[in-house]
Amino acid sequence: MNERVLRVLEFHKIIEQLTDNAATSIGKDYASKLKPLSQLEDVVRLQNETDEASQIIRLNKTIPLGGISDIRMSIKRSVIGGVLSTGECLDVANTIYGGRQVKNFIENLEEEFPILQEFVERIAPLRELEREIKNCIDDHGQVMDSATSQLRSIRSSIRTFESRVREKLESYTRSNSKMLSDAIVTIRNDRYVLPVKQEYRGAIGGIVHDQSSSGQTLFMEPKAVVELNNQLQAAYVKEKQEIDRILKDLSSLIAEQHMFLTENISILAEIDFIHARALLGSQMKAAKPKMNDQGIIKMRQARHPLIPADEVVANDIEIGKTYTSIVITGPNTGGKTVTLKMVGLCTLMAQSGLQIPALDGCELAVFKEVFADIGDEQSIEQNLSTFSSHMTNIVEIIKYVDHESLVLFDELGSGTDPGEGAALAMSILDEVIGRDARIIATTHYPELKAYGYNRDKVINASVEFDVETLQPTYRLLIGIPGRSNAFEISKRLGLDEQIIEQAKGLIGVDSKSVENMIASLEESQISAEKDYEKAHEILRESETLRDQLDKEWKQFQHKREELFKKAEMKAEKAVSKAREEAESIVEEIRKMKASVNIKEHEWIEAKKMLEEAKPTLANKQEAQTSQPKESKALYPGDEIKLLTVNQKGEVLEKVSENEYLVQVGIMKVKVKRQDLQLLGKPKPTYEKPVATIKGTEYHVKTELDLRGERYEDALLKLEKYIDDSLLAGYPKVSIIHGKGTGALRKGVHEFVKKHPSIASSRPGSGGEGGSGVTVIEFR
Structure with missing residues (x-):
């Protein structure tokens, strides 16, 4: 770039x-x-x-x-x-x-x-390299004693020598304090010394390493500690050598x-x-732009990245689809150049992987080159005028511009005669547009206001100006050329009305028509923007209402399901209670049967009908549908369902055209055809022995195997089996319960003792299964 x-x-x-x-x-x-x-x-x-x-x-x-x-x-x-x-x-x-x-x-x-x-x-x-370094060097950058055993030993000897030297010198400070400027031990040239007064130099004796600025104090190493200091210095040298060796080893590990x-x-x-x-x-509160290579730029509420957030004015801008060039007209200081720079800078940022300060959904193009002729860049050294400077840049741009270029022209054609400058500006734009580049140009020439209307790929734009405050609003208006506000501004500044009217008479009719057209366009756009805002607000409210209704509908559905569940539970309880009461009544009547001429199998049939009389509850998820009325003729032996009581039965005979005699359980009833549903034709006859009681067949084995059943389930099966055996008319049956722990056998025996229709019971013989079987004989 x-x-x-x-x-x-x-x-x-x-x-x-x-x-x-x-x-x-x-x-x-x-x-x-x-x-x-x-x-x-x-x-x-x-x-x-x-x-x-x-x-x-x-x-x-x-x-x-x-x-x-x-x-x-x-x-x-x-x-x-x-x-x-x-x-x-x-x-x-x-x-x-x-x-x-x-x-x-x-x-x-x-x-x-x-x-x-x-x-x-x-x-x-x-990790290993990090561990090696951290084992040798602490967080302050010092080689630790633990780095090697040699270093630990050397530093131990250093501390010993230092202690002995200090101890020796401190004895001097106690016994010769009057000879010292201060009773302290200090260091000069890495050797421990004492601050000795000048006049006691000979009394102390030794090596002078330094003196004070006044010359009154000499820093002397007494003869008694010279050897100890020499040993200490030798230890320091060894320490440095060992540290150098450690650092060399670490450097080699790093190199590896x-x-x-x-x-x-x-x-x-x-x-x-x-x-x-x-x-x-x-x-920047920026957004990720969608990138393309078709030269399309589309930004909503885009802001100049370098203008503070509390000062910048956001604008919408779009180019590259229906038009490839934007010509922004209007007065100076209105914000045209800021808009130009904003588009160029956002493009450079996007092509650098940076997000741009605009709303989500923005789109930018990747250009091979971005060209810009912006501002007064005249060269003093070359003694070029403003016009010459601009032309130099434009000539260079035209050499390289193509369909993969973004071109930014600021005040195109300025700095020369207005007529010639406007004509030259239009010619330059025609040339660059012909190369299919993307162009944004600013100008204050009125001749270019009509330019966009005469070119297919060009659109006019302007920066809004508030006549009331005499200040630009910096809002970009796409599709509307800038209009002159000279008369309005002059009037508000106090220029005589007569002078203004005379000036209006001097401008051409065409000029007046263009200004009136622009004013009308501005009013239309402002009105359209207000309508858009209002429509957007209505849309937002509608979406909020839709979300609320959706939420309430889901709550209603949930509530309805809960009510269904409660209703079914209530119905179940009611049916269960009714069944218990009915069974209680049947049991009471059973006890009274000795005085009433009712056969046992009839009571069993009545009990079965009672058990099957549980109503079918509506499923909350399914719509209730009525059974279709049957119209097909029925014949004796047909299996049917009596819809009024939801029970199965058999057709005995046809009474009339629309009435049949049917048997349902122990009952024989006359029923209308529409209340009957055909289930099937008569079943084939079984070869096994069967007992027929009042038209109902029962196919029952003479033995019941309860082995492997849970205790409660086994007793329920036993009770049903006894009823079926009584209906079949068997004199005796066998109950196989196995030996096991004896719990099931005991339960069978207790049940047999209490049942009123069982005359006697005994364990099975050797050929019948022994104690694992109970043989029952009926009354």
């Missing part, structure tokens, strides 16, 4: 803000070198990277980038055999740890961030891992760079 364009559009100020948001020095280095890219796939990749980091910020989380340093030079020095300092080694260890923290943070996020996760997958943990370390620092710098882009977007 042209460096001059980057300077004119003040892209460097965006770079400064981006650099401030980087957390590491190497991240700042990456940010400072950011340049717009010109390939769509590259720009999309950058935008996706920034978007992932933005999502992390929106989750109120921060990528931990602390402790990471630019260790590239240290790595290079270690590779060529250099010995790194303790601080450099510590930076390497801290950077390894910082990289591992970033890796763990991104890998442990609940959401998926594929681009960032792909980055951190390549970070090598290098230089490829992984270089890769790690590169990835961490990239992540910091991405995070800085996301932070800048968050500060």
Whole structure:
């Protein structure tokens, strides 16, 4: 991208803000070198990277980038055999740890961030190298005693020598205090000395290492400690040699891992760079733009990135679909140049992977070149006029402009005769439009107001001006050329009405018509915007009402289901209670049967009908449907259902055209045809022995096997089996319960004793199953 364009559009100020948001020095280095890219796939990749980091910020989380340093030079020095300092080694260890923290943070996020996760997958943990460095160097950059046993021994001897020297010198301070300027032990040239008064130099004796500025105090090393100081210095030399050896070994270990370390620092710098882009977007309240290579720009409520939020005016702008050029006309200081720069700077930011200050859903194009001729850039050295300076830039632009270019012209054709300048401006626009470039141009020439109406790919625009306050509003009006406000402004400033009217008479009819047309367009647009706002508000209220109704409908559905459940539970309880009462009544009548001529099988049939009399409850999820009326003729033996009582039965005979005699259980009733539903034809006759009682067949075995059944289930089956056996007319049956623990056998025996229709019972014989079987004989 042209460096001059980057300077004119003040892209460097965006770079400064981006650099401030980087957390590491190497991240700042990456940010400072950011340049717009010109390939769509590259720009999309950058935008996706920034978007992932933005999502992390929106989750109120921060990528931990602390402790990471630019260790590239240290790595290079270690590779060529250099010995790194303790601080450099510590930076390497801290950077390894910082990289591992970033890796763990991104890998442990609940959401998926594929681009960032792909980055951190390549970070090598290098725990062993970090451990080796941290075992030797503490957090303050000092080599620890525990680094090696040799260093521990050397430092132990140093402390011993230091203690002995101090002890010797402190004895001097106690016994010769009058000879000393101060009763302290100090150090000069790495040797312990005493501050001796000048006149007692001979009395103390020894080596003078320094003196005070006045010359009255000499810093002397007494002869008695010279040897101890020499031993101490020798220990210091050994300590330094051992530390150098340790640092050399650590530097060699770092050199061995230089490829992984270089890769790690590169990835961490990239992540910091991405995070800085996301932070800048968050500060600007920016949005991710959708990128295209068709030259389409569409922004809603876009703001100039460098104007403070409390001062900037947001504008909508669109270009590249129905028209490829915008000509903004109107007076100076109205905000035309700001709009021009805003579009250019947002384009550069988007192509650099930065989000732009506009509403979500914005769309920007990737241009191979952005050209701009903005402001008064006349060259004093070349002694060029304003017009010449502009023309020099325009000539250079026309050399290279094509369909993949965005061109920004500010005050096109200015600085020369108005007539010639306007004609030249239109000719230049025609040329650039013919190359299918995207163009935004500003001008104050009235001749260009009609330009947009005579070109298919051009649209007029203007910056709104408030005549009441005599101030521009900085709102961009697409589709409306700027109109002169000279008469209105002059009138409000107090110019005589007669002079204004005379001036109006001097302008041409065409000019008046154009001004009236523009005024009408402005009024229409303002009215349309108000209607749009009103419609938008109504739409918002409608959506709110729809959501509320949807919520209430769901609540109603839930409430209805609860009521269905309660009703069914209530019905179940009522039926259960009725059944219990009916069974109680039947049992009472059973006890009275000795005095009433009622057969046992008739009571069993009545009990079965009672059990089957449970009503079918409506399903809350299904609509109630009525049974279709049957019209087909019935014949004796047909299996039917009596719809009025929901019971199965059999047709005995046809009484009349629409009436049949049917048997349902023990009852014979005459029923209308519409109350009967045909279920099937008579079943084939079984070869097994059957008992027929009043038209009902019962196919029952002479034995019941209860083995493996639960106690309660077994007794229920036993009770039903006894009833069926009585209906079948068997004189005796066998109950197989097995031996087992005896619980089931005991339960069977107790049931048999209480049943009024059982005459006797006995265990099975050897051939019948022994004690695992109970043989029952009926009355």
